[in-house]
Amino acid sequence: MSLSTILNIANSGLQTAQTQLRVVSDNVSNVNTPGYVRKIAEQVSLTTQGVGSGVEVARVRIATDRFLQAASLNAGAENSRQGVRYELFDRIQSLFGDPGGDTGFFSQIDEVFSAFAVAAEDAVSAPRRQDALFKTQAIFDEAGRISGQIQAVREDADGRIQSAIEKANGLLKQIETLNVDIARATVLDGDASGAQTQQARLVDELSGLMDVQVSQRSVGGVSIRTGAGILLAGAGAATLEYNRAGTVNAETSFNEIWVTEPGGAKRAFAEGLKSGEIKGLLELRDVDAPATAERLAELITHVADELNRAHNANSAVPPPGTLTGKNVGQDLTTALTGFTGGTTIAVVNPTTGVIATRADIVFSGSTFTINGGAATPIASFLTSLNTALGGTATASFTDGRLSIAAAGSNGVAIADSATTPSAKAGRGFSHYFGMNDLISSDRPALYDMGISTTSAHGFTAGETVSFRFTAESGAKVRDIQVAVPAGGTVGDLLTALNSSLTGVGRYGSFALDASGEMKFTPLGDPAPRMSVLEDTTTQIPSGVSATELFGLGGGVRSSRADGFKVRTDIQQSPSKLALAQLNLSAAAGTSALSSGDGRGALTLADAGQKTVKFSAAGDSPGGTLSVSRYASELSGEIGGKAQAAKSRQASAQALSTEADARQQNFEGVNLDEELVLMTTYQQAFNASARMIQAAKDMYDTLLGMI
Numbered sequence: 001m002s003l004s005t006i007l008n009i010a011n012s013g014l015q016t017a018q019t020q021l022r023v024v025s026d027n028v029s030n031v032n033t034p035g036y037v038r039k040i041a042e043q044v045s046l047t048t049q050g051v052g053s054g055v056e057v058a059r060v061r062i063a064t065d066r067f068l069q070a071a072s073l074n075a076g077a078e079n080s081r082q083g084v085r086y087e088l089f090d091r092i093q094s095l096f097g098d099p100g101g102d103t104g105f106f107s108q109i110d111e112v113f114s115a116f117a118v119a120a121e122d123a124v125s126a127p128r129r130q131d132a133l134f135k136t137q138a139i140f141d142e143a144g145r146i147s148g149q150i151q152a153v154r155e156d157a158d159g160r161i162q163s164a165i166e167k168a169n170g171l172l173k174q175i176e177t178l179n180v181d182i183a184r185a186t187v188l189d190g191d192a193s194g195a196q197t198q199q200a201r202l203v204d205e206l207s208g209l210m211d212v213q214v215s216q217r218s219v220g221g222v223s224i225r226t227g228a229g230i231l232l233a234g235a236g237a238a239t240l241e242y243n244r245a246g247t248v249n250a251e252t253s254f255n256e257i258w259v260t261e262p263g264g265a266k267r268a269f270a271e272g273l274k275s276g277e278i279k280g281l282l283e284l285r286d287v288d289a290p291a292t293a294e295r296l297a298e299l300i301t302h303v304a305d306e307l308n309r310a311h312n313a314n315s316a317v318p319p320p321g322t323l324t325g326k327n328v329g330q331d332l333t334t335a336l337t338g339f340t341g342g343t344t345i346a347v348v349n350p351t352t353g354v355i356a357t358r359a360d361i362v363f364s365g366s367t368f369t370i371n372g373g374a375a376t377p378i379a380s381f382l383t384s385l386n387t388a389l390g391g392t393a394t395a396s397f398t399d400g401r402l403s404i405a406a407a408g409s410n411g412v413a414i415a416d417s418a419t420t421p422s423a424k425a426g427r428g429f430s431h432y433f434g435m436n437d438l439i440s441s442d443r444p445a446l447y448d449m450g451i452s453t454t455s456a457h458g459f460t461a462g463e464t465v466s467f468r469f470t471a472e473s474g475a476k477v478r479d480i481q482v483a484v485p486a487g488g489t490v491g492d493l494l495t496a497l498n499s500s501l502t503g504v505g506r507y508g509s510f511a512l513d514a515s516g517e518m519k520f521t522p523l524g525d526p527a528p529r530m531s532v533l534e535d536t537t538t539q540i541p542s543g544v545s546a547t548e549l550f551g552l553g554g555g556v557r558s559s560r561a562d563g564f565k566v567r568t569d570i571q572q573s574p575s576k577l578a579l580a581q582l583n584l585s586a587a588a589g590t591s592a593l594s595s596g597d598g599r600g601a602l603t604l605a606d607a608g609q610k611t612v613k614f615s616a617a618g619d620s621p622g623g624t625l626s627v628s629r630y631a632s633e634l635s636g637e638i639g640g641k642a643q644a645a646k647s648r649q650a651s652a653q654a655l656s657t658e659a660d661a662r663q664q665n666f667e668g669v670n671l672d673e674e675l676v677l678m679t680t681y682q683q684a685f686n687a688s689a690r691m692i693q694a695a696k697d698m699y700d701t702l703l704g705m706i
Contacts, residue, residue, distance in 0.1 A: 016043055089288055
């Protein structure tokens with residue numbers, strides 16, 4: 001071996017040791033830098049014609065383990081998903097107040113019924129009436145406030161989705177830019193560790209927004225795909241697109257998130273998305289919050305309905321001169337068909353309480369009798385009723401509302417038979433038509449109308465309803481527009497809706513249940529979610545749409561919660577609150593209404609304990625139970641969901657912390673290890689220096705011998 005060869009070997013050792021020491025120095029100086037990944041200088045031996053000729057640093061790389069990195073990224077994405085779900089659902093839970101306190105929403109419901117019990121003790125007390133009305137209106141105001149705030153949380157989630165999409169686009173561009181820098185450094189045998197460290201930090205940040213799969217490119221840098229295999233970076237940066245909905249309400253249809261791959265293919269982004277902040281926001285916006293809003297609307301609808309049930313069984317003293325019902329969304333013949341049992345419409349003297357004229361009606365499905373007369377078809381109801389009233393009152397039906405107006409100063413009261421009360425879909429005549437409702441609504445709120453497949457639907461052929469079906473992931477499956485058929489019955493409408501060619505038959509079916517409520521049963525596991533995009537239908541004579549009339553989709557059902565209020569005339573004059581009951585057994589010439597009668601107040605107080613049928617809403621399949629029981633179960637469910645969300649978030653956070661710790665143990669800087677390496681490389685440097693000195697001495701000796 002020549003002296004020059006020895007010098008070259010020693011010189012390569014010096015340079016390599018210097019590079020190693022520089023890498024160790026970088027590691028030590030960044031020991032407390034967040035996100036820093038320690039560097040490793042890979043040293044290799046050099047050979048010339050099979051003979052060792054020194055050493056060199058082949059490359060400087062960062063200390064990464066793809067398995068630990070994948071575990072950390074996945075755990076971090078799930079932590080972000082569960083964290084944002086818990087954060088926003090906790091906001092929703094707080095809207096209802098303390099379920100065990102006196103000021104919480106559910107406690108206020110009990111206070112309403114208690115206030116009517118107090119009013120029953122002194123039926124003529126104006127302050128007690130006013131207190132009952134105040135608490136009643138307060139609970140509906142609070143329900144409207146909570147409903148609006150739930151939608152505000154959804155709007156916040158929607159805005160954060162857009163922000164997350166914009167942030168993701170920025171991260172993808174930066175990652176792709178670093179891919180170019182890393183590839184260039186790799187080709188030129190340069191040090192790409194700084195760019196790799198920065199890129200790893202950006203990938204961690206991106207994984208907080210969505211679950212990603214990361215693989216190393218042979219030319220340097222990384223390729224990134226979603227769980228569904230959509231390419232996000234590696235051959236150019238993908239572009240995500242989302243236009244937020246703006247103001248959000250219960251019936252808002254949100255736009256889809258699209259991603260355009262570097263190659264130009266445009267795909268639905270939510271498909272295959274499993275975790276990350278965006279996934280959590282989508283779940284809260286499209287599943288958790290709407291389910292709670294639906295449950296709230298179902299509860300408050302039945303609070304209103306049971307108060308109306310009791311109020312319609314009562315009468316104010318003196319009775320009102322006119323009773324005007326709610327919009328039943330049907331023509332009169334359709335609405336009356338199916339009634340059974342008896343009811344009495346009485347014209348009452350407002351001063352004496354004596355019944356001046358009465359019409360005792362007995363229904364038998366498609367016919368009726370008045371005052372024991374011959375059976376008459378339902379279509380002749382108004383004519384026969386006005387004849388029986390003999391001019392003391394007049395009944396009319398306009399725009400879906402039944403109205404009965406007494407002549408002169410007389411009043412009108414309605415009471416069902418004590419032995420065989422009138423009934424259709426579980427409601428009496430006055431209750432069904434809302435003739436003496438305490439709580440009014442600005443839209444149809446009850447969908448169990450007792451209709452059948454032979455009932456007229458009242459919509460015009462050619463009008464359309466557009467449905468959207470979305471997968472469990474939130475990705476759109478398909479939009480379907482269904483036209484109202486030429487046939488005029490509900491059965492014809494169901495056939496059109498359920499068609500597998502022009503309807504929704506491939507995704508589920510609509511059907512009427514025993515109470516005449518139209519329900520949708522989806523197909524598949526997991527089943528797609530159905531919502532209404534657009535409805536151009538108008539029912540004649542009521543003017544409501546098919547979506548509003550039948551409660552198609554969760555959006556319109558949720559929107560009921562903010563539409564209830566105590567009837568305006570009763571708010572302005574508490575004396576119109578119906579706390580008495582019409583005595584149908586009163587002898588002729590004797591009073592049938594008494595101002596001190598508080599029996600009606602007791603029925604209002606007991607309304608919360610009456611067992612009624614609740615429809616499926618949110619996660620609840622519905623069933624038969626009391627309003628108070630339903631409120632209690634909803635309170636427990638909301639608290640349970642919040643606790644479950646908190647537990648999931650804590651578990652995800654613990655898993656993420658552990659995964660990060662393991663990755664940090666491998667990738668982070670250990671001062672003890674770096675000290676050992678520094679000592680080793682210093683000794684290597686010294687050994688190379690001594691080799692140079694030894695070669696110099698040999699060279700000097702050889703020169704001296706000449």
